[in-house]
Amino acid sequence: EIPLNYGADRLGKRYDADMQKFRDNRLGAFIHWGLYAIPGGEWNGKVYPGAAEWLKSWAKVPSGEWLELMKQWNPTKFDARKWAKMAKEMGVRYVKITTKHHEGFCLWPSKYTENTVANTPYKKDLLGEMVKAYNDEGIDVHFYFSVMDWSHPDWRYDVKTPEDSAAFSRFLTFTDNQLKELATLYPTVKDFWFDGTWDASIKKNGWWTSHVERMLKEMLPGVTINSRLRADDYGKRHFDSNGHLMGDYESGYERRLPDPVKDLKVTRWDWEACMTVPENQWGYHKDWSLSYVKTPVEVLERIVHAVSMGGNMVVNFGPQADGDFRSEEKELAKSIGAWMKKNGQCIYGCDYAGWEKQPWGYYTRKGSDVYMVVFNCPYSKHLTVKTPKGTQVVKAALLNRKSVKVVETARNEYNVDMPAQEPGEPFVIKLQIKEAAGVVDKYRDALT
Numbered sequence: 001e002i003p004l005n006y007g008a009d010r011l012g013k014r015y016d017a018d019m020q021k022f023r024d025n026r027l028g029a030f031i032h033w034g035l036y037a038i039p040g041g042e043w044n045g046k047v048y049p050g051a052a053e054w055l056k057s058w059a060k061v062p063s064g065e066w067l068e069l070m071k072q073w074n075p076t077k078f079d080a081r082k083w084a085k086m087a088k089e090m091g092v093r094y095v096k097i098t099t100k101h102h103e104g105f106c107l108w109p110s111k112y113t114e115n116t117v118a119n120t121p122y123k124k125d126l127l128g129e130m131v132k133a134y135n136d137e138g139i140d141v142h143f144y145f146s147v148m149d150w151s152h153p154d155w156r157y158d159v160k161t162p163e164d165s166a167a168f169s170r171f172l173t174f175t176d177n178q179l180k181e182l183a184t185l186y187p188t189v190k191d192f193w194f195d196g197t198w199d200a201s202i203k204k205n206g207w208w209t210s211h212v213e214r215m216l217k218e219m220l221p222g223v224t225i226n227s228r229l230r231a232d233d234y235g236k237r238h239f240d241s242n243g244h245l246m247g248d249y250e251s252g253y254e255r256r257l258p259d260p261v262k263d264l265k266v267t268r269w270d271w272e273a274c275m276t277v278p279e280n281q282w283g284y285h286k287d288w289s290l291s292y293v294k295t296p297v298e299v300l301e302r303i304v305h306a307v308s309m310g311g312n313m314v315v316n317f318g319p320q321a322d323g324d325f326r327s328e329e330k331e332l333a334k335s336i337g338a339w340m341k342k343n344g345q346c347i348y349g350c351d352y353a354g355w356e357k358q359p360w361g362y363y364t365r366k367g368s369d370v371y372m373v374v375f376n377c378p379y380s381k382h383l384t385v386k387t388p389k390g391t392q393v394v395k396a397a398l399l400n401r402k403s404v405k406v407v408e409t410a411r412n413e414y415n416v417d418m419p420a421q422e423p424g425e426p427f428v429i430k431l432q433i434k435e436a437a438g439v440v441d442k443y444r445d446a447l448t
């Protein structure tokens, strides 16, 4: 290993109560809300199909002109308690809120910039209202924070000249001040999810990313920090130059998931994925017909897929400028919530089972309870289960307790019957297993 000053602060997973809660939460929601919700993907009469929160970039809008949108920021339909009820009904255990996205508009009344909700017709502290409402519903609040700030004169994509260095040093101080402000004003925050940290300017200042992690953990003991913040002494990101994960969980799975067979390495560390419901829209876009929109079952499959590999999943919501949600998102929250109410025990507090992936769906596990979450029903009417050496399936039952037949078909191989009547939606079978202490290998493969 090479010596590093700004590499991983810790080797291996955290097992303290705060990290265990982060892990047990498993299902979260993203809230992407900012000035971009006002134009909703359209600028000067042209609709841009790209991500709506990047409209400033697609339409090449100068910062001054973009920030004019602040004059229109007045979400009259915003009701934090309603938002929190919607999250509760969906069954999310935490919500990640964009405190400031790349555009530089702050949902809290920061005293380090004019670009905040305080200088809009709405005036009030939106972030504070949200934090209180979610916490009152027992939902943890995580802060998304974009380091890249398109509206700050001292932001630099790279640092090449002495002027760049002076400006970027001011920018890092500004950012430190905003982060300290967030940690001080909203001390119940449980996590910081950094974005906008891929540019050379940050990679050349790995020390600062290490300082931010340590500063926030000093101010808020137990807080979790995503790997995306971090760059080491050599600009290596997420995993340091010795291959160790920086931060507390890997945060690279954005709109994609690790392969359940080829990418089992991810089960060695904590990780959190995030996903959009359309192909690629985080902020509100007025026209969702421009890309495929995932059905609730497709969203659910991604949630289960993540948990089956020991990860969390954060499903994105892009509220409208008026503070209400579009109907597709309200329906999605209801639909996922209905399923979670019946089947949540295969998600919350669950982890990677360590069993061989099967075509019918995914395993999750909590202690000695192994869950089969079935998305694909086979014509054979049997669900193949292959257990590790020394592990037997003793019983199987649908979560509503109706048992299903289990027949041992070969060494460590079973046919678990499909339920008698078609469930009509993804369903869960809970397995009772028996794990031999020493691994006794009763059968042997034929000698060929």
Ligand SMILES: Cc1ccc([C@@H]2N[C@@H](C)[C@@H](O)[C@H]2O)cc1
Pocket (backbone or CB within 6 Å): 051, 053, 054, 195, 196, 254, 274, 282
């Ligand atoms: C290339 C690219 C940069 C930033 C992003 C941001 N990360 C997501 C979590 C959203 O905030 C998106 O704007 C997405 C793609």
